[in-house]
Amino acid sequence: MEEFLENIKLLVNALGFKIFEELRKDQTIEEQIKSTFYINAARGANAKGQMTNEGFVVLRNSEIASSPTNSFPQNLINLRQSLIDDDIISLINDKLIFKEDHLFFSPSAAAAVVMGRSANGLIEWKLNDGTILKSVESDN
Template sequence: MSLTAQRPFSIHIFLPDGTPDGVRVVEKDNWLGVGLVCPRARFPDAKSRPEFNRPGVYALIGPSEESDLPKVYIGQGDTALPRLEQHFSKKDFWTSLILFVSQTDFLDKTRIEYLESRLCALAGEAKRCVLDNKQAPQLPTLSEAAQAAVNGFLEEMLPIYPLLGVTAFEKPQVMRVEVTHYVLRARGIEARGYEEGSGFVVLAGSQVANDFVPSAATYLQTLRAALQEQGVIADRGDGLKLTQDYTFDSPSTAAGVVIGRTVNGRETWRDEAGKTLKENQSHGTEGNGETV
């Protein structure tokens, strides 16, 4: 998720409408940025807010017709409002937007173009959404100092997205703490993974069953189809495998996609001693395994 080591932080959420499902203004301690979350239905009334008249980078988020993965469009504007008004009239898929701006003049045209390009690259690497951008924006040229400064701004932005329910930019990071490895063996395949805060990570190289049993849940089949479309699951000549570490929303979804059957993942994933994920969590032993 983060470009560097994770660290504690506090956020402050202001509800100008006085309702939890309305506009939200998000700030962090000791950060010059501000995030604005706006449901599509509130945009006509909310667009008079000053944040929309600043340079900023935004994500439009909504359901995808192609799969169970959300659809996301990343954009930017040296004044965000005109671009967002165009998207309001021409893009039908999105149901909410998240806009990030600076409370100072830190963000200019080149810097928001840099943020747009980096966010598109992160979403493309994570493959946890259907990216609506037709072309990947190129990184603009920045001085080394400016690039470091904008990366610092991005580093502050990224942990906020999952707090707002958006995991599109999260790719499993190399863990520096001990976590328990789990293995799943069924239907002739073997998969490995571990649980983390945002879901269950299945490791690259894990095998995937060739087909689904007739009773498998539809959402598992549509999710696997989307992952195959994006190249997360592919046939390398010796059967289907994961081509990268991938975070699923839950152990059950992870297990269901790889073995092609609806299962309870907490009872299916087992550590090397044969204990299930559920048993380890019940006895408070989670995290006493190998280092990933």
């Protein structure tokens, strides 16, 4: 039975579905600190995230803006609402909080959902020292 399950994992992974893999690899505390990006913005946005090979992961317990701006695109409003409807984001103590790590396919989509407005994730996500994601990506 275990061999059968391993074959399923291999096949599903080869098809591009990463459902049996962790969103983030195991890291030491020091590695986590060096690779964690932050957004602290208006309307309660206070989030952490990390780049992965599959996209950008917003980390559990990250807070998102309490409400989107009037100019927030409808497709992102729908994405934000689906995360709330699916209980990935929940209202806890009057704050909208990610209950689990969540993978976005781009840092910009992650930043937009977190900030409740259109956003360029390459400049919104920053390391503790203020270095923007775009600088880190261009160094690699």
